[in-house]
Amino acid sequence: MSRRAPVAALLAGAALLALGGCAQDLPASSGSAAPSSSPTLTGSITVDAAASLNRVLPALARSFEQEHPGTTVTFGFGGSSALAAAIVSGAPVDVFVAASTTTMRTVSDASLTAAEPVVVARNRLEIAVPKGNPGKVTGLRDFGDAAKTVVVCAKEVPCGVAATQVFALAGVTPRPDSYEPDVTSVLTKVAGDNADAGLVYATDVRSAGSTVEGIPFPEAGKAITDYPIAALKGSKNPALAAAWVDWVRAHESDLQAAGFLAAQ
Known part of the structure; x- marks a missing residue:
C-alpha cells in the first residue's frame, strides 16, 4: 500500500472540517428561515x-x-x-x-x-350660540351679564379649566346659569336653544353644523388644550x-x- 494514501485521506478530512466550520459562519439563507410576522390582532x-x-x-x-x-x-x-x-x-x-x-x-x-x-x-375654546344668535352675544363679556342665559363646563373638567383661564385673561366675572359635566352637555343646551351662549371647543361648534354658530375670541389662543x-x-x-x-x-x-x- 502506498504511503501517500493515508496522507491524502488526512488532507481530505481536514478540508471537510474546514468547510464545515465556514458553513457555520455563513448566515442562513432566506429560504431556510421561518418568515416573521406580527401577531394577528383580534x-x-x-x-x-x-x-x-x-x-x-x-x-x-x-x-x-x-x-x-x-x-x-x-x-x-x-x-x-x-x-x-x-x-x-x-x-x-x-x-x-x-x-x-x-x-x-x-x-x-x-x-x-x-x-x-x-x-x-x-384645541381651543369658542363661544357657541344658537342659530341666528337670538341673545345677541358678541364676546366673553356677555358671560358676565346676568340678563343672559349662559352655560360653561364644570370647573374641574378641562374645558372648565380653560374657561376659567380665558375669563381671567378677559377680566370677566362669569355668571353661568349652569355648570355642565362636559362640552357635549354645554353644546346640547345651546343647540336646543336653552341657553344664549356656551363655551365649548372650536371642534364642537364645527361638528354641530348648522344647529349653532361660533364666535371666536382672542383669549382662546392663550388657553390651548x-x-x-x-x-x-x-x-x-x-x-x-x-x-x-x-x-x-x-x-x-x-x-x-x-x-x-x-x-x-
Whole structure:
C-alpha cells in the first residue's frame, strides 16, 4: 500500500472540517428561515376619551376595524376628570385619551399607563350660540351679564379649566346659569336653544353644523388644550390597545381635518 494514501485521506478530512466550520459562519439563507410576522390582532378594547372627541375617534375606529377584521373598539366619552377618576378606581379601560395633560397625569402618576402618554392634538375654546344668535352675544363679556342665559363646563373638567383661564385673561366675572359635566352637555343646551351662549371647543361648534354658530375670541389662543393618549397597564388586550394608540398617532391628520390643532 502506498504511503501517500493515508496522507491524502488526512488532507481530505481536514478540508471537510474546514468547510464545515465556514458553513457555520455563513448566515442562513432566506429560504431556510421561518418568515416573521406580527401577531394577528383580534378581540376588543374599551377606550375612554374626552367628550370633544366623540365624533372623530369613532370614525378612526371604523377604519381601524376595517384594516383589522375581527377587532372592535368601544368608547366611553365624558369629562376627562371623571373618566380619570374612574380609571384610578379600577374601571376596566384599555386606552385613555384626555383633554388635558394634567388630567392624564392623574392616571400616569398612579402608574396605570403602559407607556409615556403622547399628545396627538390640541384645541381651543369658542363661544357657541344658537342659530341666528337670538341673545345677541358678541364676546366673553356677555358671560358676565346676568340678563343672559349662559352655560360653561364644570370647573374641574378641562374645558372648565380653560374657561376659567380665558375669563381671567378677559377680566370677566362669569355668571353661568349652569355648570355642565362636559362640552357635549354645554353644546346640547345651546343647540336646543336653552341657553344664549356656551363655551365649548372650536371642534364642537364645527361638528354641530348648522344647529349653532361660533364666535371666536382672542383669549382662546392663550388657553390651548392638549390631548394626550396612552394605553393602560390593566388592558385585557394589550396588543390591540397598543395598536390602536399607534393608529391614532399615525392618523393625526384626520384629527386636524376635524378641526383640531396639530400636536406640538
